[in-house]
Amino acid sequence: MESPVGSKRVTLAQVAELAGVSVMTASYTYNQPSRVSERSRSKVLAAAAQLGYAGPDPSARSLRRGSTRTLGVVMGEHLSYAFEDPEAVSFLAGIAGVCADRGYGMTILPITGAADDVLRVTGAAVDGFIVWTTSDDDPVLAAVRATKRPAVVHGGPAVPGLGLVSIDNRAAACAVGAVAFAGATRPAVLSFPLSRERISTITRGSGIADVLFPVTRERLEGYRQAAEEAGIAWRDVVVAVCSRNDAADAERTAATLLASAEPPDAIVAMSDQQAAGVLRAARAAGRAVPHEVAVTGWDDSALAAQLGLTTVAQSLREQGAACAQAALGGRTPVSRTAPWSVVRRGSTRP
Amino acid sequence: MESPVGSKRVTLAQVAELAGVSVMTASYTYNQPSRVSERSRSKVLAAAAQLGYAGPDPSARSLRRGSTRTLGVVMGEHLSYAFEDPEAVSFLAGIAGVCADRGYGMTILPITGAADDVLRVTGAAVDGFIVWTTSDDDPVLAAVRATKRPAVVHGGPAVPGLGLVSIDNRAAACAVGAVAFAGATRPAVLSFPLSRERISTITRGSGIADVLFPVTRERLEGYRQAAEEAGIAWRDVVVAVCSRNDAADAERTAATLLASAEPPDAIVAMSDQQAAGVLRAARAAGRAVPHEVAVTGWDDSALAAQLGLTTVAQSLREQGAACAQAALGGRTPVSRTAPWSVVRRGSTRP
DNA sequence: CTGTTAGCGCCTTCAG
DNA sequence: CTGAAGGCGCTAACAG
Numbered sequence: 001m002e003s004p005v006g007s008k009r010v011t012l013a014q015v016a017e018l019a020g021v022s023v024m025t026a027s028y029t030y031n032q033p034s035r036v037s038e039r040s041r042s043k044v045l046a047a048a049a050q051l052g053y054a055g056p057d058p059s060a061r062s063l064r065r066g067s068t069r070t071l072g073v074v075m076g077e078h079l080s081y082a083f084e085d086p087e088a089v090s091f092l093a094g095i096a097g098v099c100a101d102r103g104y105g106m107t108i109l110p111i112t113g114a115a116d117d118v119l120r121v122t123g124a125a126v127d128g129f130i131v132w133t134t135s136d137d138d139p140v141l142a143a144v145r146a147t148k149r150p151a152v153v154h155g156g157p158a159v160p161g162l163g164l165v166s167i168d169n170r171a172a173a174c175a176v177g178a179v180a181f182a183g184a185t186r187p188a189v190l191s192f193p194l195s196r197e198r199i200s201t202i203t204r205g206s207g208i209a210d211v212l213f214p215v216t217r218e219r220l221e222g223y224r225q226a227a228e229e230a231g232i233a234w235r236d237v238v239v240a241v242c243s244r245n246d247a248a249d250a251e252r253t254a255a256t257l258l259a260s261a262e263p264p265d266a267i268v269a270m271s272d273q274q275a276a277g278v279l280r281a282a283r284a285a286g287r288a289v290p291h292e293v294a295v296t297g298w299d300d301s302a303l304a305a306q307l308g309l310t311t312v313a314q315s316l317r318e319q320g321a322a323c324a325q326a327a328l329g330g331r332t333p334v335s336r337t338a339p340w341s342v343v344r345r346g347s348t349r350p
Numbered sequence: 351m352e353s354p355v356g357s358k359r360v361t362l363a364q365v366a367e368l369a370g371v372s373v374m375t376a377s378y379t380y381n382q383p384s385r386v387s388e389r390s391r392s393k394v395l396a397a398a399a400q401l402g403y404a405g406p407d408p409s410a411r412s413l414r415r416g417s418t419r420t421l422g423v424v425m426g427e428h429l430s431y432a433f434e435d436p437e438a439v440s441f442l443a444g445i446a447g448v449c450a451d452r453g454y455g456m457t458i459l460p461i462t463g464a465a466d467d468v469l470r471v472t473g474a475a476v477d478g479f480i481v482w483t484t485s486d487d488d489p490v491l492a493a494v495r496a497t498k499r500p501a502v503v504h505g506g507p508a509v510p511g512l513g514l515v516s517i518d519n520r521a522a523a524c525a526v527g528a529v530a531f532a533g534a535t536r537p538a539v540l541s542f543p544l545s546r547e548r549i550s551t552i553t554r555g556s557g558i559a560d561v562l563f564p565v566t567r568e569r570l571e572g573y574r575q576a577a578e579e580a581g582i583a584w585r586d587v588v589v590a591v592c593s594r595n596d597a598a599d600a601e602r603t604a605a606t607l608l609a610s611a612e613p614p615d616a617i618v619a620m621s622d623q624q625a626a627g628v629l630r631a632a633r634a635a636g637r638a639v640p641h642e643v644a645v646t647g648w649d650d651s652a653l654a655a656q657l658g659l660t661t662v663a664q665s666l667r668e669q670g671a672a673c674a675q676a677a678l679g680g681r682t683p684v685s686r687t688a689p690w691s692v693v694r695r696g697s698t699r700p
Numbered sequence: 701c702t703g704t705t706a707g708c709g710c711c712t713t714c715a716g
Numbered sequence: 717c718t719g720a721a722g723g724c725g726c727t728a729a730c731a732g
Contacts, residue, residue: 009416011709022719027711037717054496058475059418060709062409063724066359068475070457084443093433100460105474107420107457110450124455125408125418125475146404361725372703377727387701410725413708704731709724716719 010053019047030056062125070105071095071327072126074140076133085245087271087299087316088132091154094320095130102328111140113196118143128327130154130320131162135196135212152323152334156214163326165319167340169215172312173222173268174229175342179310180268180296181230183349188238188257188264189223190250190274192216198243202256205235216270219298223268238264242274250277258285258293265293272297272304272311279307279347295347308346314338360403369397380406412475420455421445421677422476424490426483435595437621437649437666438482441504444670445480452678461490463546468493478677480504480670481512485546485562502673502684506564513676515669517690519565522662523572523618524579525692529660530618530646531580533699538588538607538614539573540600540624542566548593552606555585566620569648573618588614592624600627608635608643615643622647622654622661629657629697645697658696664688 016026021040028036029044036044047053062068073095075088092108099106107126111117121129121143129144133155141159144151152163181187193199194211208224211217224234240257242249250269257264258281269275275297279289287293297304300313319338326334366376371390378386379394386394397403412418423445425438433439442458449456457476461467471479471493479494483505491509494501502513531537543549544561558574561567574584590607592599600619607614608631619625625647629639637643647654650663669688676684 009709012711013709023709024711024719025717028718031711035717040718052496052498054493054498055469055472056711057413057709058473059409059412060724061473061711062475063407063413063708063726064710064712066724068409069473070475072455084439089433089439096433096458096460099458100462103460103466103470105422105457105459105470107455108446108449109455110446110453112450116453119405120453120455122405123408123411123419125412125420143404146402148402148404359725362727363725373725374704374727375702378702381727385701390702406727407725410708411727413710413724414726414728416708702732705729707728708726711722711724713722714720716717 009057010051012053012056015044015047015051015053018051019043027056059125068125068127069103070107070126071099071324072107072109072121072124072129074109074111074121074129074131074134074144076111086273086301086303090316091132091320091323094315094317094322095324096320097317098321098324098328104328122147128152130323130327133213133215136214137196137212150327152326154319154323156218158214158335163323164335165322165326165338166215166336167314167319167338169218170222170225172314172340172342173219174225175222176296176298176310176312177223177226177268178229179342179344179348180266180294181226181232182294184230184264184266184294185232186236186238186262186264187223187227187230187232187266187268188240189220190253190267190269190278191220191239191241192245192270193243194241200241200243200249200253202238202240202253204238205233206239206241219270245271245273247273247277247280250274251281252277254278254281255284258282258287263287263293266295267293268296270298272299272301272307272309274298275309275311275347276303276307279309289347290349294349297347300343304343304345310345310348311343312340313343314340359407360401362403362406365394365397365401365403368401369393377406409475418475418477419453420457420476421449421674422457422459422471422474422479424459424461424471424479424481424484424494426461436623436651436653440666441482441670441673444665444667444672445674446670447667448671448674448678454678472497478502480673480677483563483565486564487546487562500677500679502676504669504673506568508564508685513673514685515672515676515688516565516686517664517669517688519568520572520575522664522690522692523569524575525572526646526648526660526662527573527576527618528579529692529694529698530616530644531576531582532644534580534614534616534644535582536586536588536612536614537577537580537582537616537618538590539570540603540617540619540628541570541589541591542595542620543593544591550591550593550599550603552588552590552603554588555583556589556591569620595621595623597623597627597630600624601631602627604628604631605634608632608637613637613643616645617643618646620648622649622651622657622659624648625659625661625697626653626657629659639697640699644699647697650693654693654695660695660698661693662690663693664690 129151297311479501647661654661
């Protein structure tokens with residue numbers, strides 16, 4: 001017997017009535033079967049099958065229990081971009097693994113950049129949040145805090161009361177910058193956006209303190225330090241800001257840089273995707289890598305190995321898992337600094 | 351004033367009391383602000399701020415309204431694999447776009463292959479489901495049906511009462527097979543698993559009717575038809591089953607095939623990932639593509655363009671969006687056949 | 701514009 | 717092992 005799709009919702013009470021037991025016995029049948037006699041249990045299950053009852057209503061259960069067994073993940077401005085960025089995808093896979101282990105669902109929260117993002121976050125039926133790298137002024141952070149549920153930010157910013165999982169971006173940038181800038185005299189940085197408006201610019205010695213994305217800010221600080229330690233003043237370093245983390249955008253920007261009167265002889269990027277675009281631009285411009293222009297990426301993705309890119313290795317997957325553990329684990333917000341290393345390959349001078 | 355993290359939950363009733371209004375006025379303040387006077391509204395919001403009230407409780411609201419504003423996505427056996435498969439990721443991106451537009455969240459349901467998958471599906475607080483390509487005997491399908499909520503299956507199987515979004519895999523396989531098998535005498539098929547056990551095998555003229563994954567079954571049927579139309583009996587066609595959709599696995603399997611006494615002179619794969627592995631194996635074995643061995647992929651991913659692969663183009667992204675629209679749209683289950691085309695490149699004989 | 705009533709479906713508590 | 721009461725937090729429906 002199949003009830004039609006539009007049929008009225010079946011409740012536990014109806015099942016109990018048909019089975020000839022109390023509602024509680026029916027409830028126990030689903031939640032603590034061992035406390036119900038074999039006979040009652042089978043009567044309940046038979047009644048449920050007959051009525052097409054698919055189990056306790058999740059919303060009612062969540063309300064009663066005070067927990068949803070679901071973890072919320074806030075993925076930044078355009079949700080669909082999240083899935084286009086392979087590193088973000090690794091991060092999600094790490095979260096997914098932990099959720100699967102603990103029987104949790106994982107709700108991806110669509111952030112559009114509009115004002116109603118906040119409503120969607122506060123309105124999400126989740127027990128905790130993970131927030132993917134965002135800006136200091138992102139209103140979603142305040143919304144997450146306001147829910148008082150456990151939350152962990154990945155990358156940054158650090159927010160009082162929320163956990164933080166990140167690498168030391170400044171140190172990593174400094175280390176990879178040192179490799180890239182060795183022997184260079186005209187270094188350039190290919191940067192992620194500096195503000196939520198995602199404006200593309202090309203400047204020299206870009207202001208750093210007012211950059212609102214902490215991950216980007218820290219990397220710029222690291223590159224600055226690397227430049228200065230290589231004897232190059234920050235004001236002489238070209239900073240080209242790409243509006244998206246994307247090979248095509250990086251390729252266009254790098255082409256512009258390479259065609260200028262004083263073309264860079266070292267370009268440090270903030271992702272392997274960007275660096276791949278830079279390599280293409282260099283090839284198109286007829287510049288030898290690494291001798292005429294050194295290039296570095298970030299993340300040590302499969303692409304980096306394939307292209308022989310010097311890059312910063314980190315495991316976004318493990319960081320995702322760490323975020324999930326922290327968010328689901330306990331009440332105490334955990335901060336964790338993740339490991340990283342520089343992987344030297346042929347795109348930088350030996 | 352900041353309430354401590356562990357503090358008791360604040361309710362709308364408390365906010366209303368502090369504001370000196372009825373609970374309904376407080377509720378309207380959040381749900382239909384226009385029906386509340388300016389004065390009441392600001393009193394309520396002030397009280398909420400003072401108490402640290404972050405808005406109506408999502409579970410309670412869902413229970414009351416009978417809708418969660420969340421769409422569930424069942425992604426197949428190992429959740430983390432879902433994020434490793436770039437085509438699955440495109441599909442998710444398509445869903446995500448629609449969810450974002452309509453203010454819906456998107457809950458990814460962790461399927462582990464264990465018995466408790468069913469509980470997780472029936473226990474998910476979602477208004478509808480999308481099920482990524484699975485097998486005829488997947489118990490999750492029955493669980494989804496049992497919830498009586500709108501659901502759409504991508505790829506297959508077709509289930510009475512559920513929607514279906516798919517391309518005509520059989521026709522597409524036949525079309526791309528015709529290109530691959532032209533001029534070939536010893537064709538081979540690199541297949542996805544034939545059953546949920548994911549066993550690797552190499553046979554000739556594999557049985558097709560008992561393959562439990564409908565997408566795989568239909569593609570095999572199409573390849574069979576293409577072979578027969580090229581004058582080759584199916585019993586002479588080698589079918590190599592890979593346990594995972596993965597370049598490395600495909601490379602190993604293809605290497606085995608190419609090293610055999612009667613090496614194939616055409617290999618049709620079920621994904622571009624697999625086909626990329628085949629190309630590597632061919633190069634390692636010193637076989638010229640396409641003259642000594644023709645190769646085709648599936649999906650027309652970026653990889654296919656890069657490697658010059660003949661392949662089947664389809665938009666998983668659009669199909670994801672179509673699934674989401676159908677699942678959120680109305681009560682009626684929609685079936686939709688999506689477009690595809692064969693893209694000819696250098697990996698097949700002209 | 702505001703308030704009252706009456707549950708949504710379930711499960712914790714406490715008695716049998 | 718089973719059951720009766722009560723309420724989780726909220727909002728439709730209907731008065732005023």
